[in-house]
Amino acid sequence: MDTQRQVVDRLRSSFRSGVTVPEQFRKAQLTKLMSMLKENEERFLEALHKDLAKPRFEAVLSEVDIVINDLHVTIANLSSWMQPEYVSKSLATKLDDCSVRRQPLGVVLIIGAWNYPLQLLFLPMVGAIAAGNCVILKPSEVSAATDRLVAELVPKYLSQDCFAVVSGGAEETKALLQNRFDHILYTGSQNVARSILQAAAVHLTPVTLELGGKCPCFIHGQVNIQYAARRLVWAKFFNAGQSCVAPDYVLCSMATRDAILPAMRQALEEFYGKEPQKCPDFSRIVTPRHWSRLMDLLGKTSGKVVVGGESDQEDKYIAPTVVVDVPEDDVLMAEEIFGPILPILTVESLEKGIDFINSKEKPLALYTFSNDSSAVKEVMERTSSGGFCSNDGIVHMTLPSMPFGGVGASGFGNYHGRWGFETFSHHRACMLRGWALERLNSLRYPPYTETNLGWLRWTASPNTTCSLM
Amino acid sequence: MERQVVHRAKEAFLSGRTRPVEFRLQQLHALQRMITEKETEICTALKQDINRSQYDTPLLELIGIENEIKLAIDKLAEWAAPRSVERSLFTLRDEVYIQPEPLGVVLIIGAWNYPWAVTLQPLVGAIAAGNAAVVKPSELSEYSSLLLRALLPRYLDKDLYPVVTGGVSETQELLRLRFDHIFYTGSSTTGKVVMEAAARHLTPVTLELGGKSPCYIDKDCDVRIACRRVTWGKFVNCGQTCIAPDYILCEPCIQGRVVECIRQTLLEFYGADPKCSPDYGRIINQRHFNRIMGLMEGYTPVVGGQSDSSQRYIAPTVLKDVPPQSRLMQEEIFGPLLPIVTVSDMDDAINFINEREKPLALYIFCTDKKASKRMIEETTSGGVTVNDVMMHYTVSSLPFGGVGQSGMGRYHGKHTFDQLSHQRACLVRKLGMESVNLARYPPQDRRRARRVRMALKSPLIDMSKRTLIWAIAATVIGFGLFVTLLVILLIAAGLNCTCWYWRGFYNYF
Numbered sequence: 001m002d003t004q005r006q007v008v009d010r011l012r013s014s015f016r017s018g019v020t021v022p023e024q025f026r027k028a029q030l031t032k033l034m035s036m037l038k039e040n041e042e043r044f045l046e047a048l049h050k051d052l053a054k055p056r057f058e059a060v061l062s063e064v065d066i067v068i069n070d071l072h073v074t075i076a077n078l079s080s081w082m083q084p085e086y087v088s089k090s091l092a093t094k095l096d097d098c099s100v101r102r103q104p105l106g107v108v109l110i111i112g113a114w115n116y117p118l119q120l121l122f123l124p125m126v127g128a129i130a131a132g133n134c135v136i137l138k139p140s141e142v143s144a145a146t147d148r149l150v151a152e153l154v155p156k157y158l159s160q161d162c163f164a165v166v167s168g169g170a171e172e173t174k175a176l177l178q179n180r181f182d183h184i185l186y187t188g189s190q191n192v193a194r195s196i197l198q199a200a201a202v203h204l205t206p207v208t209l210e211l212g213g214k215c216p217c218f219i220h221g222q223v224n225i226q227y228a229a230r231r232l233v234w235a236k237f238f239n240a241g242q243s244c245v246a247p248d249y250v251l252c253s254m255a256t257r258d259a260i261l262p263a264m265r266q267a268l269e270e271f272y273g274k275e276p277q278k279c280p281d282f283s284r285i286v287t288p289r290h291w292s293r294l295m296d297l298l299g300k301t302s303g304k305v306v307v308g309g310e311s312d313q314e315d316k317y318i319a320p321t322v323v324v325d326v327p328e329d330d331v332l333m334a335e336e337i338f339g340p341i342l343p344i345l346t347v348e349s350l351e352k353g354i355d356f357i358n359s360k361e362k363p364l365a366l367y368t369f370s371n372d373s374s375a376v377k378e379v380m381e382r383t384s385s386g387g388f389c390s391n392d393g394i395v396h397m398t399l400p401s402m403p404f405g406g407v408g409a410s411g412f413g414n415y416h417g418r419w420g421f422e423t424f425s426h427h428r429a430c431m432l433r434g435w436a437l438e439r440l441n442s443l444r445y446p447p448y449t450e451t452n453l454g455w456l457r458w459t460a461s462p463n464t465t466c467s468l469m
Numbered sequence: 470m471e472r473q474v475v476h477r478a479k480e481a482f483l484s485g486r487t488r489p490v491e492f493r494l495q496q497l498h499a500l501q502r503m504i505t506e507k508e509t510e511i512c513t514a515l516k517q518d519i520n521r522s523q524y525d526t527p528l529l530e531l532i533g534i535e536n537e538i539k540l541a542i543d544k545l546a547e548w549a550a551p552r553s554v555e556r557s558l559f560t561l562r563d564e565v566y567i568q569p570e571p572l573g574v575v576l577i578i579g580a581w582n583y584p585w586a587v588t589l590q591p592l593v594g595a596i597a598a599g600n601a602a603v604v605k606p607s608e609l610s611e612y613s614s615l616l617l618r619a620l621l622p623r624y625l626d627k628d629l630y631p632v633v634t635g636g637v638s639e640t641q642e643l644l645r646l647r648f649d650h651i652f653y654t655g656s657s658t659t660g661k662v663v664m665e666a667a668a669r670h671l672t673p674v675t676l677e678l679g680g681k682s683p684c685y686i687d688k689d690c691d692v693r694i695a696c697r698r699v700t701w702g703k704f705v706n707c708g709q710t711c712i713a714p715d716y717i718l719c720e721p722c723i724q725g726r727v728v729e730c731i732r733q734t735l736l737e738f739y740g741a742d743p744k745c746s747p748d749y750g751r752i753i754n755q756r757h758f759n760r761i762m763g764l765m766e767g768y769t770p771v772v773g774g775q776s777d778s779s780q781r782y783i784a785p786t787v788l789k790d791v792p793p794q795s796r797l798m799q800e801e802i803f804g805p806l807l808p809i810v811t812v813s814d815m816d817d818a819i820n821f822i823n824e825r826e827k828p829l830a831l832y833i834f835c836t837d838k839k840a841s842k843r844m845i846e847e848t849t850s851g852g853v854t855v856n857d858v859m860m861h862y863t864v865s866s867l868p869f870g871g872v873g874q875s876g877m878g879r880y881h882g883k884h885t886f887d888q889l890s891h892q893r894a895c896l897v898r899k900l901g902m903e904s905v906n907l908a909r910y911p912p913q914d915r916r917r918a919r920r921v922r923m924a925l926k927s928p929l930i931d932m933s934k935r936t937l938i939w940a941i942a943a944t945v946i947g948f949g950l951f952v953t954l955l956v957i958l959l960i961a962a963g964l965n966c967t968c969w970y971w972r973g974f975y976n977y978f
Contacts, residue, residue: 204678234909
């Protein structure tokens with residue numbers, strides 16, 4: 001069993017050998033990754049069920065398919081992404097070959113999370129491999145069954161010299177971070193992110209942070225209550241609320257709240273039946289510790305539970321729960337909930353809703369439900385968030401063409417599709433000049449003259465066009 | 470005091486006045502006026518700071534800033550507009566785009582070697598992207614720093630773009646506060662300190678650092694022209710340029726020629742005594758003067774070597790056969806000393822470069838295009854110029870930035886705008902077409918699952934205007950051709966039919 005240092009060194013010397021650079025190698029590895037997911041889908045689904053009681057449907061969509069989709073897009077487009085990008089030039093550089101060439105960075109570390117153990121590990125990995133890097137995966141130890149399966153399967157399918165899985169807890173991760181990497185992508189909490197950034201600073205390693213926050217869901221004005229309730233409930237209780245982009249809390253007027261509650265009850269019954277605990281389509285809380293944290297919140301809230309509230313400690317089950325009359329300083333509003341508890345807070349105007357949202361940290365996602373498209377536009381323009389989706393939840397991050405990432409306290413950097421390729425590449429500016437026109441060059445040499453300066457100003461201007469060129 | 474300044478900038482940003490593009494354009498125009506109207510004062514400040522010649526200042530700093538401003542003014546509406554992206558079947562009827570948004574308050578920490586360029590170029594991008602910005606120029610370029618503090622509030626919004634002057638303690642105070650992005654230009658050592666401070670607030674950073682930028686001169690190239698270009702790049706600003714060619718790599722057989730050509734060029738540029746040339750600069754301060762002189766200890770230069778501590782003058786100096794383990798080769802020189810290290814061939818040069826930290830720039834002088842491309846592919850660096858030095862910096866459509874120890878992030882032109890914006894993914898849906906959505910809700914079965922998988926799948930559909938127009942045009946043309954074909958066939962058939970019909974008719978009758 002190699003030590004962490006040996007693993008990093010091995011990958012680094014593989015990278016230095018240049019083996020990951022050719023397009024064929026990258027495509028071959030990406031294809032093998034796809035095979036790994038397709039051929040072992042049942043085993044992955046089983047592991048995910050063991051870890052999170054993840055319903056088959058959710059696991060297939062949000063863990064397997066989303067990665068395979070991204071793989072398709074990446075494999076199909078990799079050739080063109082790898083091409084030099086030729087850029088516009090000034091008159092002085094018109095005859096030069098100016099391009100941006102994407103180059104791999106080296107050895108990339110991807111630290112996954114337990115809520116979507118496959119997606120949050122392999123989606124970044126797709127971008128990292130596509131960009132020509134070697135990759136170390138550090139799955140979350142909390143989703144233990146998936147961790148073990150990933151550690152078993154990755155070496156069987158991907159090149160062992162270039163890709164490795166390192167398992168372990170907080171101590172092992174801390175030790176791993178002592179090594180030097182060329183990029184680190186971390187998905188998780190703000191506290192851990194701070195220590196990762198500090199470790200990265202020692203080596204001047206660039207970092208991508210995918211964090212969380214409280215994603216607001218603002219329902220304003222006229223709204224098709226039934227449809228809004230369905231989409232909101234689906235997005236909130238998917239994975240039992242354990243999604244970084246789940247709507248964390250709802251903001252709406254008193255009247256809307258009274259109208260939407262019955263619709264939500266109906267939607268919940270439609271989705272999970274009268275007893276969600278018996279429904280195979282409803283997930284569980286990942287660990288007893290997280291279950292206790294959530295139950296503690298429910299216990300301490302000064303709001304009123306109007307839907308759900310049932311729980312079962314042994315089963316790590318908490319029913320889909322809605323809490324109303326929640327004050328702004330309530331315990332449910334102190335931190336990201338990350339569970340199947342939905343507080344509803346009331347605001348009586350668009351203005352108050354926007355002010356409320358802006359009084360908090362920038363979230364990873366922001367949702368607005370309204371038939372009034374100008375209200376939607378206003379919310380979007382006057383707030384900031386990682387991503388924005390109106391009249392639905394979560395789906396904005398399923399598109400590989402959109403960057404997925406946070407801003408402010410919800411993180412920085414992004415990935416998915418081409419964005420992953422760009423994140424894990426170095427954009428190298430390349431200028432190839434000729435030997436001729438040395439006389440033109442002489443304008444810049446000393447001894448300096450006013451005339452020469454005048455010529456240079458003109459030729460270097462971006463607005464100078466020449467009809468011949 | 471720093472706290473109040475930053476707080477005021479934050480409040481000003483939250484007021485929303487930087488959002489409209491018109492406001493940003495107005496500020497950019499004002500900045501443009503400042504550069505044009507105060508060129509003389511700026512040149513004077515730089516002469517006092519670093520003995521910069523009156524031509525070098527516009528050439529190396531002001532033209533670049535002006536071009537950035539012109540470009541930003543010209544393109545701002547385009548840069549700030551929503552950028553459409555490809556969609557899936559599921560989102561076909563929705564608005565799907567990326568909206569660039571301001572981050573908030575950006576901290577720009579400048580450097581002393583090009584005090585105006587490395588503070589104002591990032592500022593142009595910060596303004597264009599709709600941010601507020603706190604500008605902290607380097608205290609080592611004291612006259613420039615004080616002039617900037619006096620000028621900026623006269624032209625730009627005082628609250629949004631304050632200048633904070635001071636030394637290490639003021640910078641440390643600033644770094645304790647929370648920003649939405651920190652843009653730092655300077656040394657790798659301080660870069661680490663900046664990144665560590667930023668870590669406390671989870672603030673993203675752009676670090677424009679340095680390193681030893683190698684310059685490889687191939688034995689078969691035009692050594693004379695190569696040396697002219699290298700000499701210019703090395704000794705401009707007295708070697709105090711982050712992308713200056715730090716050292717030369719060449720084969721022993723041309724080393725003598727290289728030395729001679731550089732000597733000739735120096736004579737042409739600065740005359741027999743560069744100390745008397747108005748175009749040759751000085752070292753920024755005594756500490757750096759001593760540091761650079763210390764690097765030379767124990768080596769006899771083949772060109773130059775003279776110095777005058779009272780003026781902080783070091784002559785353009787070349788040293789040959791420099792051993793790779795010497796002090797000269799351990800740290801970034803950042804001065805007018807040009808070591809030549811010999812290598813056996815291009816492969817040896819590539820290995821030499823790859824054994825060291827990734828530099829900010831790489832220079833290759835070679836007539837063989839294939840060989841140059843190979844060298845580019847087998848090495849890495851922030852940027853590369855082949856057959857010249859530093860010029861990749863001048864093209865604003867090329868991203869300027871480092872990699873590894875030479876930095877992270879990039880800027881210039883649109884890249885600054887993008888670097889200091891948040892690219893917000895936006896999906897605007899309507900509450901109709903709920904039947905399509907039904908497939909994704911529980912309770913789940915195979916049929917529903919299959920439908921959803923299909924809807925979310927790739928390939929993606931490109932709904933950008935251009936593709937749409939092409940698609941429509943192609944369809945219309947295709948349809949038109951088809952109709953034409955049908956008409957022709959019908960006419961032909963009709964004529965035939967008619968003939969036969971009338972024939973038949975006549976026959977009948």
